Amino acid sequence: MTFTKIIFQTNQEFSEILTAELAEMGFDTFEETEKGIDAYILTERYSSRAISEMVDKYKSLASIEYKVETIEKENWNEEWEKNYDPIAVDTRCRVRATFHEPDDSYDHEIVITPKMSFGTGHHATTQGILELQLDSDFANKSVLDVGSGTGILAIMAAKLGANYVEATDIDQWCVENGLENFQLNGLQNIDYHKGAISTLQLNKPKYDVVIANINKNVLLEEMSYYAGLLDKGGQLFLSGFYEEDIPDVKNSTDSYNLLLEKSVIKDNWTALMFSKY
Incomplete structure (x- = not known):
């Protein structure tokens, strides 16, 4: 099983529209970066034509550059851990990975092994x-x-x-x-x-x-x-x-x-x- 990662460089204000378009295509994991968005999809669901058509559709509104990579399932955790940070809902809940230290200042902690799964x-x-x-x-x-x-x-x-x-x-x-x-x-x-x-x-x-x-x-x-x-x-x-x-x-x-x-x-x-x- 392999996954396709697309590294997009685009205007920050366009990132939300880009994420919505990609979600409609079946991309289900996104990482915000300083230059844009990294998006992931199962390779069997990936369509290079759909990406090209989407970029053409918006090229008059935003600058979009992208690079495509393929990631093997076995390498996913290593790829994800590079950028995965805990998230918190005020002081009531914290979601962290197994490689983060626990923090008992939150009412609830949820521990996950982050893999290529939405959510x-x-x-x-x-x-x-x-x-x-x-x-x-x-x-x-x-x-x-x-x-x-x-x-x-x-x-x-x-x-x-x-x-x-x-x-x-x-x-x-x-x-x-x-x-x-x-x-x-x-x-x-x-x-x-x-x-x-x-x-x-x-x-x-x-x-x-x-x-x-x-x-x-x-x-x-x-x-x-x-x-x-x-x-x-x-x-x-x-x-x-x-x-x-x-x-x-x-x-x-x-x-x-x-x-x-x-x-x-x-x-x-x-x-x-x-x-x-």
Whole structure:
């Protein structure tokens, strides 16, 4: 298995648009640099033509230069550790890698082995959901984390008192990495399923909480499944889209008796919490 890394040099003000375009193409890990963005994607999903067309589309608006590299799976940790820093949600939560020292000044610490999985904590969508989780009551609740990636949001739910947590992702490496991270955080009994939510046989018919941090198109396609898996009075946490996408998302949730309760907006990325009535 190999990954394609593209090193972009571009104007800082264009980085947000560039990240959005790349996310739509399937890039799922991004690192901000002094000169632009480094973006990563499974090589089998990479299209040089799509990149070329995107650059041509914006060349009149911004200066964009890029270089393409291929990274073997075995080399990913070494590549990632060069730039991986802990992230924090004020003093309530810190996400760190195994090679960082612990810090007991935070209410919660989540420890991960960073690999090529979406959700290392650095993206604004993950941080937005974490904020919403920290402001919510998870005590004794059942939780389903859809598109769990590294498992950070599932781990956060467990640390906040959830008595049952289950996770899904379509990528086998995410499943392997997530299970490893669950073990690192002392969580032994979280089932992590590989596959799309529409095809899986889950362990429970209903959950108190459903979390989905994916992207707008997938969220809209799968909204009926999320709503159907929620008990009345349950909470749905959604992220992976921009502030201007809120009306489209809300039009979908309105169809399933989901009431918008809270929102967090970071760098134009949005995280929303709904209640089912």
